[in-house]
Amino acid sequence: MTDLARLVQALPKAELHLHLEGSLEPELMFELARRNGIAIPYDSVEAIRAAYDFSNLQDFLDIYYVGMNVLVTEADFFDLTWAYLSRVHDENVRHVEVFFDPQGHTDRGIPFETVLNGISRALDKAEADWGLTSRLILCFLRHLSEEAAIETLEMAKPHLDRIHGVGLDSSELGNPPSKFQRVFEAAGALGLKRVAHAGEEGPPAYVHEALDLLKVDRIDHGNRALEDGTLVARLGREQMTLTVCPLSNLRLCGIKRLEDHPLKRMLALGLRATVNSDDPAYFGGYVNDNYIRTAAAIDLNADEIIELAKNSFRGAFLPAEEIERHLAEIDAVVEGVSWRARWAVARRCARYPFGIRGIRPAPNLYTARKPVLGAEHAGIDFDFDHGICVAGIDRSGRGAGQSGAGDPRPYSHPGHAARSGGGRFERRRAGRCQLRAGYDVRREHVRRKSHPIPVSGCQSGPRGFLQCRSDRG
Ligand code: ADE
Ligand code: ZN
Numbered sequence: 391m392t393d394l395a396r397l398v399q400a401l402p403k404a405e406l407h408l409h410l411e412g413s414l415e416p417e418l419m420f421e422l423a424r425r426n427g428i429a430i431p432y433d434s435v436e437a438i439r440a441a442y443d444f445s446n447l448q449d450f451l452d453i454y455y456v457g458m459n460v461l462v463t464e465a466d467f468f469d470l471t472w473a474y475l476s477r478v479h480d481e482n483v484r485h486v487e488v489f490f491d492p493q494g495h496t497d498r499g500i501p502f503e504t505v506l507n508g509i510s511r512a513l514d515k516a517e518a519d520w521g522l523t524s525r526l527i528l529c530f531l532r533h534l535s536e537e538a539a540i541e542t543l544e545m546a547k548p549h550l551d552r553i554h555g556v557g558l559d560s561s562e563l564g565n566p567p568s569k570f571q572r573v574f575e576a577a578g579a580l581g582l583k584r585v586a587h588a589g590e591e592g593p594p595a596y597v598h599e600a601l602d603l604l605k606v607d608r609i610d611h612g613n614r615a616l617e618d619g620t621l622v623a624r625l626g627r628e629q630m631t632l633t634v635c636p637l638s639n640l641r642l643c644g645i646k647r648l649e650d651h652p653l654k655r656m657l658a659l660g661l662r663a664t665v666n667s668d669d670p671a672y673f674g675g676y677v678n679d680n681y682i683r684t685a686a687a688i689d690l691n692a693d694e695i696i697e698l699a700k701n702s703f704r705g706a707f708l709p710a711e712e713i714e715r716h717l718a719e720i721d722a723v724v725e726g727v728s729w730r731a732r733w734a735v736a737r738r739c740a741r742y743p744f745g746i747r748g749i750r751p752a753p754n755l756y757t758a759r760k761p762v763l764g765a766e767h768a769g770i771d772f773d774f775d776h777g778i779c780v781a782g783i784d785r786s787g788r789g790a791g792q793s794g795a796g797d798p799r800p801y802s803h804p805g806h807a808a809r810s811g812g813g814r815f816e817r818r819r820a821g822r823c824q825l826r827a828g829y830d831v832r833r834e835h836v837r838r839k840s841h842p843i844p845v846s847g848c849q850s851g852p853r854g855f856l857q858c859r860s861d862r863g
Pocket of ligand 2: 409559610668
């Protein structure tokens, strides 16, 4: 893993522009087609991937609507959503705001509730299991009529506890935002947030319309806004979030090469740009791939990457205090250890879903997947601020990442004194140590247990945690 990839992995992130139906991987498409007895025009997963060669948005949409035909039952929508959430959970994404296209399903006779129940069950489970929060955004298909959009909004009305906003997607050219002014007005009156794809292929005038007529809270894409200086000034002044999707822009030929992507320019112009994956199964990359490949192609520096991660929370439909908490968490990751150390730790570790104090996710804790002292579901957390590592039980029961003690420097505390109620580690040789006496994560008293991670001195923490000082370096 490169330093860039380690940094991107280490940063907490939100994803604000993701079409759930666009996260349908060929393998799952094949499986669902078989499960539901649906014919698809491909005879192998490879043939599906080979078909993903697009010249523009419409090329993609033609295939995208065929692909979603395999989604029939509530379980299918759950599986689709769960696969996406599992993937981004592993990428250290903390919050997602996801689109779904109900008209792509109700027009095939799938009840609105089947779609919504499957999706929301997965969203609820991700929050319960991992603390991964979400918002669901219902998109109107803009190639259909406004009347059809109004009917869809009517279907959504009994379920507004689970739907946070409305969006506008599908074929942009020839379907300007003005076509949907009434339905967006109605959605606003219901208290829903409003977003719209604009300036993906359409001209800057469409972005103006989305702002003035649809009164959107965010612009999805917005690339072509850069052609209009007045519009750029306004987007900057209003700190309007742009949900930019670099790999999507590349695969749909909005740009010829990733090196031509305007993301760096957007940041330099003071625009609140974010990085997102759009339809990752079709465009060859989830959110971290979008950060990493784009940063490499257009030479984003660490500050720009951090700003993009922060923007993802600033633009989220979350309460202000939650946004602040996420921003503080990014600061803690950034400030807690040196770059080298942070990258080294991130290489081996992934986010721990709940914190050392057991109250909220601690901002600077990372967990290793490897069982500690043989206890099931145990992990090691690293506290960047205090140079300690913390053993604990992974609430999700599956952990995320690999074991490791991180870079030596931030953990090179030589103290050996056992703290009250805890035990004591003694290093035997590089890379190993032994617990001489103390309590393991199951709170069982242990003696002379071999421990794969060099730590020295530990204490029992809250809720069965074992805190240990690292003895590396
Ligand atoms: N629906 C799914 N992906 C889309 C995109 N990139 N643009 C417009 N509509 C979409
Ligand atoms: Zn999109």
